[in-house]
Amino acid sequence: MDLLIDGDGPTYVLAHGAGAAMGSPGMEAVASRLAARGIRVVRFEFSYMAARRSGARKPPPRAETLLDEYRAVLAEAGGHPVIGGRSMGGRVASMIADDAGVAGLACLSYPWHPPAKPDQPRTAHLAGLRTPMLVVQGTRDPFGSPDEVAGYDLSPAVELLWLEDGDHDLRPRTAVSGFTHAQHLDTAADAVAAFVRRVSG
Secondary structure (H helix, E strand, O other), X not given: OOOEEEOXXXXXXXXXXXXXXXXXXXXXXXXXXXXXXXXXXXXXXXXXXXXXXXXXXOOOOOXXXXXXXXXXXXXXXXXXXXXEEEOHHHHHHHHHHHHHOOXXXXXXXXXXXXXXXXXXOXXXXXXXXXXXXXXXXXXXXXXXXXXXXXXXXXXXXXXXXXXXXXXXXXXXXXHHXXXXXXXXXXXXHHHHHHHHXXXXX
């Protein structure tokens, strides 16, 4: 399995979302910001995404089928890392966090429910979560709004940081919010880096 490693310091394993590879601009933007803040970022690709490099257009599988792949990355990365990812990657990480005994869980744009289907939450496993968890989410994210998430039964271990008017890429409408995408990415990186340092001891 190929790993992309940026920076030095406490380790954060960052999984990609359903449709963008580990080297996509969005992943690069997050990894470079975290590396600049003293975090060792380990990126990888699930096998369906890696297969696309050879021309196989495999659709994303169900998150539940990717758990062992994420566990294999942890064995290779070593240590006692914080894990997480963007969207689906963060969801997969959240499903193994307690059993994997990791230091913490940091997720960007968590997919709380499928778009336009708030009656199908993907949160049952988060009610009893023991691993410290940080979620950075845009208030305009179609996968879960502040009002929707407020109604979920979440563990006290879950911390939420809402970014004003951010969409699923944390991109705000600058004319509406007064924030730029770069500012939101910087805020997200500040929060994740501080969280990784705190839970890593």
